Amino acid sequence: MHTMKLLYVGESWVIHSVHMKGFDAFTTTTYEEGGKSLKDAFESGGIEVDYMPAHIAASSFPDTVEKLAVYDVVVFSDIGSNTFLLHQDTFSKGKITPNRLKIVQEYVEKGGSFAxxxxxxxxxxxxxxxxxxxxxxxxILPVHMMETDDRLEAPEGVIPEIMMDAxxxxEGVSKEWxxxxGYNILREKEGSQVIAKCGDHVFMAAGTYGKGRTFAFASDIAPHWGSPKFVNWSCYNTLFVNIAKWLAHNK
Known part of the structure; x- marks a missing residue:
């Protein structure tokens, strides 16, 4: 039996702080990761997860479709496009390197899956x-993006409205979310499956590109946008396992 293999990229950061104590100052640096809940969710469904933090992705994210094709699903979470576009050989040495966003596009076109x-x-x-x-x-995604800052901060809290409950x-996810x-403002593409919305904005959408499938989730999988109530929700694991299985044509 085939074990689904998923590449999960992002959800890491470094904080460099300056501490001021009167005349004196010193700095501290910490490294943090925010993706454990999602990784654990995928693994709860028997999915094999390779986790690639943002600073590792800069040099190590696959640069060919063949390398990416060992994965059934690729997931980006809270990692900007420059990490993939500006390999150090290009940025520091001026060398030509593969456009790894185009690699993802070709991977999906040939039957891979991306979220x-x-x-x-x-x-x-x-x-x-x-x-x-x-x-x-x-x-490749089933949504259109804004070309400016697309954040909608909602400190008062917002609850998605389910549009396609079937x-x-x-499946197995409560209707009480x-x-x-907050979330990123997204607009649906023609032909996409809009599963949930917040007001006029797409919250979850699924679609196809070439032979592959793609998915957009507009909010965070961890705080602050993903509230503690969401991260600790009894349906959290079920939701994300379902997403991975749908992407891999297993649902």
Whole structure:
């Protein structure tokens, strides 16, 4: 029996802080990861997950379709396009290197599967710095992106409205959803399956590109947008396992 293999990229960061104590100052640096809940969710469904933090992806994300094709599903979460576009050989040495966003596009076109989860460095992101609009990633996803900062902050909390309650992705998932604290503003593409919305905006959408499948989740899989109530929700694991299985043509 084939074990689904998934490449999960992003959800890591470094914080460099300056501590001021009167005349004196010192700095500290910490490294953090925010993707454990999603990784655990995928693994709860028997999915084999290779996790690639953002700083590793910069040099090690696959640069050929053949290398990417060992995975049934590829997931980007809170990692900007520059990490994939500006390999150090290009940025520092001026060398030609493969456009790894085009590699993802070709991988999906040939039958692979891709999902993007929301966040400050997903879709367009904060100050537009994630910069996926008009890229091969927007081409393959079932949504249109804004070309400016696309965040909708909702400190009052927002609850998605389910539009396709019979979709396989929602099998075993409660109709009573927890709140979110924000999301990336997305618009549906013609022919996409809009599974949930927040107001006039797409919250979850599924689609196809070439022989492959793609999925967009507009909010974060962890705080702050993904509220603790969402991350600890009894249906969290079921939802994301369903998403992975649908992408891999297993649902």
């Amino acid at each position: 993007m989860m929301g966040g400050y460095f997903s879709f367009q992101g904060i100050d537009g710095k994630a910069k996926y609009a008009q890229s091969p990633i927007e081409e 979709h396989p992705i929602l 927890p709140h979110f604290l």
